[in-house]
Amino acid sequence: MKKLTVFAALLTTLVLPGIGLTKSVGGVALQESLPAKGISMALSGAGIRSKYFIKLYVGSLYSAASPISADAVLNGDRPSAIRLNIISNKITSDKMIETIEEGFRKSAGADLQKLRPQIDDFMALFKGKIVEGDQFTMVSLPGVGVEAYKNNQLLNTIEGDDFRKALFGIWLGGDPADAKLKSAMLGQ
Numbered sequence: 001m002k003k004l005t006v007f008a009a010l011l012t013t014l015v016l017p018g019i020g021l022t023k024s025v026g027g028v029a030l031q032e033s034l035p036a037k038g039i040s041m042a043l044s045g046a047g048i049r050s051k052y053f054i055k056l057y058v059g060s061l062y063s064a065a066s067p068i069s070a071d072a073v074l075n076g077d078r079p080s081a082i083r084l085n086i087i088s089n090k091i092t093s094d095k096m097i098e099t100i101e102e103g104f105r106k107s108a109g110a111d112l113q114k115l116r117p118q119i120d121d122f123m124a125l126f127k128g129k130i131v132e133g134d135q136f137t138m139v140s141l142p143g144v145g146v147e148a149y150k151n152n153q154l155l156n157t158i159e160g161d162d163f164r165k166a167l168f169g170i171w172l173g174g175d176p177a178d179a180k181l182k183s184a185m186l187g188q
Contacts, residue, residue: 044062048184049181063080079141097123100122100126
């Protein structure tokens with residue numbers, strides 16, 4: 001009977017992950033929700049960004065939009081956030097800047113030069129040393145722009161919806177940095 005009770009308790013925690021457990025991806029415990037301007041954003045999903053078989057970071061998406069979709073995040077009027085938890089000591093400031101630049105080239109397309117001042121302001125987020133365990137959070141505020149945090153400290157607010165859409169398009173756009181990560185972040 002004791003084994004059956006333990007098995008039932010284990011099964012319940014696996015089937016109902018919101019009860020007593022925080023979701024974990026790649027060893028990173030993810031918050032169930034994040035606040036933004038007095039609005040609670042729920043965790044939509046998360047996945048691991050890998051390149052050349054190296055696990056780089058856990059990317060997670062939080063959104064106040066319902067139902068959740070890439071279009072609702074990019075073009076909707078509800079706050080959302082993308083959080084990157086660094087899980088590799090292989091990521092350096094230079095590599096992160098290079099990767100985000102590449103993402104902007106794909107996401108912004110013809111608007112890249114028009115957005116260059118905001119992109120340069122945003123890239124300052126990655127200029128300091130990056131170490132395993134660092135956390136970057138970009139909060140999308142439609143009609144305003146993006147608040148950029150490193151380790152829960154607000155470093156910059158970059159204005160403009162075009163910039164906001166290009167930034168979030170890196171992960172959620174039509175040509176994302178990683179299609180599997182995009183699906184995972186959208187909870188698919």
